[in-house]
Amino acid sequence: MAVLTVDVVSADSQIWSGEAEMVVARTSEGEIGILPGHEPLLAILASGEVRVTQSGGRKIVANAEDGFLSVENNQVTIVARQAELAN
Structure with a gap:
C-alpha cells in the first residue's frame, strides 16, 4: 500500500x-x-490544525499559522510561519 511522506516545518524548525x-x-x-496518489498541488495554508493519520x-x-502546502509524488510538505504539535 502506498504511503505519504510528510514534513511539517515552521520558519525556524x-x-x-x-x-x-x-x-x-x-x-x-x-x-x-x-491521500496517497493525490494530484500535485500547491495551496496557501490557512491558520488551523494539520491532522496526520499514521x-x-x-x-x-x-x-499551524499561515504558509503553504505542497503535494507531489506522495510527498506532502507543509511550511508554516508558526507551528507546534498539539499533542
Whole structure:
C-alpha cells in the first residue's frame, strides 16, 4: 500500500516528519484531505490544525499559522510561519 511522506516545518524548525496514510489541513479554499496518489498541488495554508493519520490510526495534530502546502509524488510538505504539535 502506498504511503505519504510528510514534513511539517515552521520558519525556524522542523515540527514533525514521517510516513502517513492521510493528511488533513486548512487552506485558503477550505479544508483538504490528502491521500496517497493525490494530484500535485500547491495551496496557501490557512491558520488551523494539520491532522496526520499514521498507519494503525495514530494521529499527530499540529497547530499551524499561515504558509503553504505542497503535494507531489506522495510527498506532502507543509511550511508554516508558526507551528507546534498539539499533542
